[in-house]
Amino acid sequence: GAVVSQHPSWVICKSGTSVKIECRSLDFQATTMFWYRQFPKQSLMLMATSNEGSKATYEQGVEKDKFLINHASLTLSTLTVTSAHPEDSSFYICSARDRAAGGFYEQYFGPGTRLTVT
Amino acid sequence: AQSVAQPEDQVNVAEGNPLTVKCTYSVSGNPYLFWYVQYPNRGLQFLLKYITGDNLVKGSYGFEAEFNKSQTSFHLKKPSALVSDSALYFCAADYKLSFGAGTTVTVRA
Numbered sequence: 001g002a003v004v005s006q007h008p009s010w011v012i013c014k015s016g017t018s019v020k021i022e023c024r025s026l027d028f029q030a031t032t033m034f035w036y037r038q039f040p041k042q043s044l045m046l047m048a049t050s051n052e053g054s055k056a057t058y059e060q061g062v063e064k065d066k067f068l069i070n071h072a073s074l075t076l077s078t079l080t081v082t083s084a085h086p087e088d089s090s091f092y093i094c095s096a097r098d099r100a101a102g103g104f105y106e107q108y109f110g111p112g113t114r115l116t117v118t
Numbered sequence: 119a120q121s122v123a124q125p126e127d128q129v130n131v132a133e134g135n136p137l138t139v140k141c142t143y144s145v146s147g148n149p150y151l152f153w154y155v156q157y158p159n160r161g162l163q164f165l166l167k168y169i170t171g172d173n174l175v176k177g178s179y180g181f182e183a184e185f186n187k188s189q190t191s192f193h194l195k196k197p198s199a200l201v202s203d204s205a206l207y208f209c210a211a212d213y214k215l216s217f218g219a220g221t222t223v224t225v226r227a
Contacts, residue, residue: 034214044219046214
């Protein structure tokens, strides 16, 4: 089946530094990838929709200058948390739609990245 | 726009008993509905979806869900729960997946 990977699986960084998280579709091409944020014991909150070769579309309330998203190829999207602060600590999950399958209805999720900002 | 609600934060059942996780939806137009499961510190795993067609949808790991238009519900069911089914379950709707708050299922041996 379709596999989505994320790297790193966990990261600890100091306040004020930037962190990049990669999301890859391993065995399919994804024209659209999504980035979610999840707080402990809470639901997933959609942050942005990333389309290959174009600018990401951010959800209301998400700072696009803080959460930089790049979707440079059909298999890779990156999320960079710039000037991270402790309140950015969270579980970040990406998902991707399979282009070949029409990909409209089903998303494949990555395993998530745990970010801790100290 | 579509949204979903999961009225129960937690569901506790004994192994071997039926399991039901509730979900109701609010839609404008045809609903696209999904169920996902999440294990601790893991991403989400797809269980099943309803787009069109039969109201009873069968999915992974023995789960099924029934789409009920009159009650605007899409409850997840499993006839005989296993301890390994203990996890966090999310109902979701729409193209961009609006997620419900999640329901923690605990199956006791």
